[in-house]
Amino acid sequence: MRIFFICLFALLTASCSSNYTNQSQVGQKFPSITGESLEEEQVNIPSDFQGEKTLLLIGYKQNSQFDIDRWLIGLDMTSSNVNAYEIPTIAGMFPRMFSTMIDNGMRAGIPKDLWKGVITVYKDGEKVQAFTGNENPNSARVILLDENGTILYMYDAGFSVSALNQVRSFLTSP
Secondary structure, eight states: OHHHHHHHHHHHHHTTSOOOOOOOOTTSBOOOEEEEETTSOEEEETGGGTTSOEEEEEESSTTHHHHHHHHHHHHHHTTOOOEEEEEEBOOSHHHHHTHHHHHHHHHHHSOGGGGGGBEEBSTTHHHHHHHHOOSSTTSOEEEEEOTTSBEEEEEOSOOOHHHHHHHHHHHHOO
16 A cells, blocks of 8 residues: 555656756766665765766656666676666655655665665756656666766667667776
């Protein structure tokens, strides 16, 4: 029953955000945003990831979890060596008021050893959506950052093997 209310809440709040055209930001610096891991640690993106390539799997709706899971499985099956983070990103004041309930719902469905890799973004949710675009919100925004927070690769059309291979090509290049 709790999951039903979380899903209903997510559906209602998703309709409250603005629409932004999808856009590639390759070569641009990722905007400075703040989120909180499910371990309740504050994370500053991209500054906390300085010094290593980092893959952000940004989801704007609950349905994007399916896409994110395929990316994570693909990365694991190909033994890709990259720190990957799931970034549920929810825009608007209303979701922030219920962030504890939303995060607790995610904790209930995610094994505790994975909580560090899930960073929810509420306050800066609108900023991220405006930066990447939020058309086709069920598709994850896959963003590979270089060691300095600059976007090396960006993809927003759902999981594909060719997109996975493109990400992997950046991981093996200096």
